[in-house]
Amino acid sequence: MEIGAINPGFATAAALALITFAVHTFVGGRFAARPLLSTQNFDKASRWLNYMTWHMVTAQLLLMPAGYAWAAVRPEAVEVAVLLTVLAAILSPLSAWVAMKGGIQPWRFPSSWLFALITAAGLWGFAG
16 A cells, blocks of 8 residues: 555544444443443442443543554554454454343444444455
8 A cells, every 4th residue: 555545444444433432422321321320220339330441441432443544544553453453353242242141132232233344344454
């Protein structure tokens, strides 16, 4: 790839990762994080530990589009795309498994299919 060219696979992965961040933050925050904090079914430490974990994922999801965007414009950053693609490839089936374990259809967990799409785009980036 020549300098200045954009890798379309990694650029697509960056866009999908940004969408994933937005869904997690704005949709998931409303329907998952807020109810988690308001429930009295968990003890206080468990509730706040889960909330901290929520924000750790938010930070990871914010770094993911940045890393893919970097790899899209800088071929020498391919290792970042490798790491992020492996991460997405792990998180997609993990998300589906957690959904099924909870008796929820995996397609109802956006992370299941969004991470699968990110994985596919990342793989496309390696082919380019």
